[in-house]
Amino acid sequence: MYVSDTKIAMVDDHHLFRRSVAEFINQNTRFTVNVQASNGKDFIRQFRGAELSDRPTIVIVDANMPEMDGFETAAWLQKNEPSVRVIVLTMNNSEAAIIRMIKLGAAAYLYKGIDAPELFAAIEAVENEGVYYNDYLPRDSPPPEERPASITWYSITEAERELVRRLCSEEDSIGMAKDYKMTLKSFEALKASLFAKFNVSTRIGLVKVVLKNRFVE
Structure with missing residues (x-):
């Protein structure tokens, strides 16, 4: 056996x-x-x-x-x-x-x-x-070579880098939307435009790419 x-x-x-x-x-x-x-x-x-x-x-x-x-x-x-x-x-x-x-x-x-x-x-x-992908841990964090070649930590603006840092924290979107003086719908659109730059579709995917590339410790 x-x-x-x-x-x-x-x-x-x-x-x-x-x-x-x-x-x-x-x-x-x-x-x-x-x-x-x-x-x-x-x-x-x-x-x-x-x-x-x-x-x-x-x-x-x-x-x-x-x-x-x-x-x-x-x-x-x-x-x-x-x-x-x-x-x-x-x-x-x-x-x-x-x-x-x-x-x-x-x-x-x-x-x-x-x-x-x-x-x-x-x-x-x-x-x-070494990993199991599902809805909570999505397979949408491509390896670096699959990301747009122009994207590096310093090719985005400081405002975008600050948003990335906050999205990689445990803050909720409602609180961040209030800080940005936006409706939740507008804030979700802002997030989506940032996700597109990193070739991901979710906040979890963004966190995984950022950690993998050590953009944010």
């Missing part, structure tokens, strides 16, 4: 949900959930205490948890264990949360309402390709 070396941690404070998902994943012999934790602190304790060969290479984490949430957990992994891939499985599908997790290196962002095939597809994609 084929036994996978892919070990997974399931980090979620909802015990029944966590156990159910872990048991379901374990039915697939390619993966083993060998760490279950109710928050980031619990996960780190178990991770540090495990033998190197038993440490998970993929961590499925909820965004919102008590004591140490998914954002803090992803930040810890990014700093201390960057080779460990993070899959976010959460009810929090706000744009700000997605942007924050992308900046923390999340390899997949999933809503808890997904069905089983998508969960396994995400795990397999993250394991084999």
Whole structure:
């Protein structure tokens, strides 16, 4: 029988949900959930205490948890264990949360309402390709050679660079529209014109291009 070396941690404070998902994943012999934790602190304790060969290479984490949430957990992994891939499985599908997790290196962002095939597809994609694309993490951030050759950080205006910086933060569009003294509809048009310059169609796509090219740290 084929036994996978892919070990997974399931980090979620909802015990029944966590156990159910872990048991379901374990039915697939390619993966083993060998760490279950109710928050980031619990996960780190178990991770540090495990033998190197038993440490998970993929961590499925909820965004919102008590004591140490998914954002803090992803930040810890990014700093201390960057080779460990993070899959976010959460009810929090706000744009700000997605942007924050992308900046923390999340390899997949999933809503808890997904069905089983998508969960396994995400795990397999993250394991084999390092990332899973979906509506939350769209495949619209082309590599640099596919962007218009004229676009560099300094080929856009300072005003446009400032807007890019704000769009790469966790600010919401309503607040930014008010700052720009625009209606939301006009602000969305302004964003769309900026997206076109970077050859992307969404704010998430812009964030990915900007981070990949280190336009904004």
